[in-house]
Amino acid sequence: MIARQLCMRQSRQLHAFNRQARTLNSLNRFYSTEPPVDTTLQTRIKERSAEIESRYQNDAVPERISRRRAEQLAWKARGERKFKFQDLGSSVTDAYKPEDIIRNPPKPSDVTLELLLASQTHLGHSTSRWNPQNSRYIFGIRDGIHVISLDVTAAYLRRAAKVVEEVAARGGLILFVGTRKGQKRYVVRAAELAKGYHIFERWIPGSLTNGQQILGHCETKVVNAMDEEIPKYREALADRSVLKPDLVVCLNPLENVVLLHECGLNNVPTIGVIDTDADPTRVTYPIPSNDDSMRAIGVIAGVLGRAGEAGQQRRLENAKNGVLTYPPITPEHLLSPERLAELAQIEAGNVAANAEAAEIANKLDEAVQSIETEQASTPQETSQSTESQPEPQTQVPETEKPAEPQPEQPQTQAQAPETPVKDQ
Amino acid sequence: MGKYNLTALRVRQTALRQKEAGKTHQIPKWIDVVRDIPPAQVLVRNQQQQHQLVRQRLKTLPGASKPQVVFEVQEKRVKPKKASRMFLPTEIKYEEDLLRKEFFRDHPWELARPRVVLESTGKDYENYDWSRLQQPGKRLDGESVVQRQLWLLNNVPDMTKSTAYDIARREFYRLRLQEDIERRVAAEEAEATGATFGPTRLEIGMELENQEYERWKVWAKSEAQVQEQRAAAFTGAPEIPSTEDSLGLEEGVEEKQPQQA
Numbered sequence: 001m002i003a004r005q006l007c008m009r010q011s012r013q014l015h016a017f018n019r020q021a022r023t024l025n026s027l028n029r030f031y032s033t034e035p036p037v038d039t040t041l042q043t044r045i046k047e048r049s050a051e052i053e054s055r056y057q058n059d060a061v062p063e064r065i066s067r068r069r070a071e072q073l074a075w076k077a078r079g080e081r082k083f084k085f086q087d088l089g090s091s092v093t094d095a096y097k098p099e100d101i102i103r104n105p106p107k108p109s110d111v112t113l114e115l116l117l118a119s120q121t122h123l124g125h126s127t128s129r130w131n132p133q134n135s136r137y138i139f140g141i142r143d144g145i146h147v148i149s150l151d152v153t154a155a156y157l158r159r160a161a162k163v164v165e166e167v168a169a170r171g172g173l174i175l176f177v178g179t180r181k182g183q184k185r186y187v188v189r190a191a192e193l194a195k196g197y198h199i200f201e202r203w204i205p206g207s208l209t210n211g212q213q214i215l216g217h218c219e220t221k222v223v224n225a226m227d228e229e230i231p232k233y234r235e236a237l238a239d240r241s242v243l244k245p246d247l248v249v250c251l252n253p254l255e256n257v258v259l260l261h262e263c264g265l266n267n268v269p270t271i272g273v274i275d276t277d278a279d280p281t282r283v284t285y286p287i288p289s290n291d292d293s294m295r296a297i298g299v300i301a302g303v304l305g306r307a308g309e310a311g312q313q314r315r316l317e318n319a320k321n322g323v324l325t326y327p328p329i330t331p332e333h334l335l336s337p338e339r340l341a342e343l344a345q346i347e348a349g350n351v352a353a354n355a356e357a358a359e360i361a362n363k364l365d366e367a368v369q370s371i372e373t374e375q376a377s378t379p380q381e382t383s384q385s386t387e388s389q390p391e392p393q394t395q396v397p398e399t400e401k402p403a404e405p406q407p408e409q410p411q412t413q414a415q416a417p418e419t420p421v422k423d424q
Numbered sequence: 425m426g427k428y429n430l431t432a433l434r435v436r437q438t439a440l441r442q443k444e445a446g447k448t449h450q451i452p453k454w455i456d457v458v459r460d461i462p463p464a465q466v467l468v469r470n471q472q473q474q475h476q477l478v479r480q481r482l483k484t485l486p487g488a489s490k491p492q493v494v495f496e497v498q499e500k501r502v503k504p505k506k507a508s509r510m511f512l513p514t515e516i517k518y519e520e521d522l523l524r525k526e527f528f529r530d531h532p533w534e535l536a537r538p539r540v541v542l543e544s545t546g547k548d549y550e551n552y553d554w555s556r557l558q559q560p561g562k563r564l565d566g567e568s569v570v571q572r573q574l575w576l577l578n579n580v581p582d583m584t585k586s587t588a589y590d591i592a593r594r595e596f597y598r599l600r601l602q603e604d605i606e607r608r609v610a611a612e613e614a615e616a617t618g619a620t621f622g623p624t625r626l627e628i629g630m631e632l633e634n635q636e637y638e639r640w641k642v643w644a645k646s647e648a649q650v651q652e653q654r655a656a657a658f659t660g661a662p663e664i665p666s667t668e669d670s671l672g673l674e675e676g677v678e679e680k681q682p683q684q685a
Contacts, residue, residue, distance in 0.1 A: 117543070
């Protein structure tokens with residue numbers, strides 16, 4: 001105890017000594033962390049600044065130029081100084097921004113092994129948790145975890161992207177499911193790109209097998225080939241069975257066993273991200289990849305979303321040229337013959353009424369412009385009403401819009417734009 | 425279907441049969457898609473890739489004038505694998521692993537330095553040239569030493585592991601020292617232009633120790649007083665001067681205590 005106290009006293013004294021007189025600064029030079037404070041430079045800088053100030057004052061003294069001119073010069077100088085100041089420092093390039101996967105997802109053609117490696121798709125689970133059915137996707141063992149083969153991942157990802165694209169091009173309904181924490185934005189973005197639908201909270205069991213009860217009140221609509229709604233058939237949809245997706249993309253099959261089972265029962269093809277502990281037989285098209293990394297999921301969802309976007313574009317272009325990539329639905333499918341006849345009568349009456357109105361208008365005012373506009377509006381209506389006969393493009397391919405599978409979430413609808421998608 | 429449920433893989437067949445049987449009226453839209461892009465083959469186990477440790481060396485062979493590149497493969501185990509282990513994935517091995525292990529065994533505190541593990545493009549390796557230790561866009565750390573040592577082993581004729589280690593290590597130490605000096609100079613410059621730094625870690629530690637000492641002093645005083653009173657009660661003859669002494673003492677508590685005990 002005595003020795004300790006002595007030491008402490010001394011150290012305290014030493015400390016105080018150090019504080020008061022900085023004679024130990026010469027020693028401090030050898031430490032990297034504590035630089036000396038006393039430097040002679042400080043005073044020099046003060047002198048320098050004084051010098052500069054005096055010089056400026058001297059410059060200001062010969063005031064021959066007009067005040068306006070001086071102000072102009074000052075303005076210019078300030079601008080230059082600002083410009084120079086902005087030149088200072090460093091500009092950051094090639095920085096990693098996590099948002100980029102959402103803002104600008106990679107296309108299927110952009111998928112490289114480097115991208116997959118950087119987004120950690122190769123990391124599997126601990127070797128003890130593996131499902132031996134995945135052994136063909138596994139490259140080896142490293143630090144006690146399985147490493148998924150990157151080339152296999154790339155191949156399967158491209159294949160799945162192709163499937164999404166083709167289904168989208170044929171006007172199929174695509175449902176993106178990612179119910180894990182943090183997957184929400186990726187799922188929503190992918191659905192937005194592919195004009196599909198998304199679930200990010202929970203798959204309500206029975207949404208497919210017992211859809212009439214669970215999704216019966218959801219909204220649907222009939223659209224034409226250009227994805228515009230045809231309101232005429234709204235009534236016809238009231239007693240139709242609930243829509244089924246044509247393709248389900250599941251980003252976490254482990255938690256969505258029920259969904260995949262229902263898809264199997266309803267004969268819906270599925271795409272799933274299969275980690276080393278998942279069962280690859282549950283999905284039609286597995287994508288062997290790490291499903292725990294958000295970045296990996298972002299890349300996969302983005303690629304699939306982009307593929308869907310390409311498919312939808314193709315479909316719309318074809319529709320513009322009058323080609324349908326899918327068998328359309330005729331009005332007879334939707335409505336009974338009597339109802340159709342009624343509608344036709346109503347349409348005919350409308351046309352006649354319009355024609356009469358036009359005639360009356362013709363007689364009443366002689367203003368040419370107004371008549372022209374009237375005539376321009378009437379033919380449009382008639383062509384829309386009699387679309388069942390003339391060209392195949394307007395031949396009412398039935399398309400319905402199921403509202404979100406989870407109508408209790410208003411934000412779901414808010415995030416997904418109104419995207420009419422073809423069906424049946 | 426027994427153990428496996430293959431419904432997901434047989435969607436197309438099922439759809440066609442359902443149409444044939446009249447269960448559904450329409451063939452689904454994806455039927456051609458699934459025909460063109462058939463589902464994945466599952467439940468097939470292939471022979472796993474056997475990873476072996478391959479070493480690349482530049483050696484001057486007795487007859488040749490120029491050094492030649494030689495690849496050495498680690499010998500395989502004599503004992504054959506069990507049949508049940510045939511399809512198990514194997515351990516991935518690289519030569520760096522051993523070098524890394526050795527370096528971090530010798531320099532465990534290198535592991536305490538912060539390190540960037542994120543890759544933005546995955547193509548960082550394209551910018552690196554390990555003929556020198558410092559790389560653009562990479563902080564100098566243990567991994568640099570390992571890569572440099574590996575480069576030396578692969579590209580310098582007749583290089584041994586320990587020599588390569590020594591060379592890489594020496595360069596590493598020199599650069600670390602330089603970093604140290606640069607940091608010190610930067611701090612000096614900053615101070616010279618008016619920057620002030622707070623108390624250093626040593627000063628903070630000293631301050632804390634002082635506080636603890638003061639606290640102990642108060643406690644020791646009260647403790648000494650109690651003991652003295654107890655002693656006085658035991659002897660039965662209170663001696664005023666001795667208590668005053670004990671109250672008056674400030675620094676020499678320890679010296680007094682053994683006397684009383």
